[in-house]
Amino acid sequence: MTVKMAPPRRRVSAAATADSPTVPGLPAAVGNAGGLHATAVFTVPADLGSTHHVRKLVVQTARHWRVLDEASLGDLELCAGEVVANAAEHTGTPSVVLVSVTTSGVRVELTDTRPQLPEPAAPDSDGESGRGLLLVDALASAWGAHPTGTGKTVWFEIPATPRPAGCEGLRQPGHRTAGWPTAA
Template sequence: MQLEIRPDPAEVGRARRWVRSRIAGSAIRVDEPLAETLILLVSELVTNAVVHTGSPAVLRLSLPGTAPDAGAGDGTAGQAPATVRLEVADTSARPPRPRCVDNDETGGRGLALVDGLADRWGWSPEGAGKRIWCEVDRSSPHSTTTTTCETAPATFEGGAGAYCAGKSAYEDLAYEAV
């Protein structure tokens, strides 16, 4: 599934609504913590594309398929399979750059949030632009990642990127995407 995004900040809200509607038609319950995590991740990735590129983008969402057989015997009966994947492709070749920000700055934390909430994320070149992706595993308990912004080179799927690593606790914060 995919949604075309115009280079307009109002598109962030439209992307959240679109993902909510797709989640509602999937094996993920809208009241699960996973649903709100996905909405927040979409918010951050689409905001980055709209604000930092000023060009159209494409949001792709891969939701789990049908629930496994009830007789699986592994405690996952009635739950959807493992991974949800979000991707935002834009026309800017400029790689994503996590930033170190002061506590009183109002922006610059998007990729740190993605890093803290997603089980995996990265980016790769796509055509003349790039594709930024993240994955959330439904079946594994979400581990809280602590993060500081020491920018260091890292290799992600298909390309080089940067990441924040270290300590800055998100575990005491609650996120709500509206």
């Protein structure tokens, strides 16, 4: 399993501007729909019940920007749900989600107050949890975490390029996923 670390990046301000597109349910969407600086920021309650709503907001934001196909939007929704659920379950405090357009797709960053970085582990075969980061690793083109001054940021990126049809299209060349050999 590969976990890639990335340092914090400079971002466009989260404050809305007069020409900012708006996405219902989000306090701010900054930048233009086709631009590389399109960003949305919102606060997530520390409640597992909010995971479904947050997943839908993340997808609605990316759909508004028209940078991902429907299959990639599904991957985005699943990965967003996993990182939001992890934050709600392990921190018990609100977190902040930043969704942004990159040159290769969409990046989601979740910042919470718990300083411990996530460590993927082999799930218990009978357990109902423990597979979230394995799913993120399988679906995202890259993901990682880095400490912040008051906690950590967990991030992942979903590529804009469509994937080939069929099961083999789910794996990317050179991308190791638990239980799958590296594609040649």
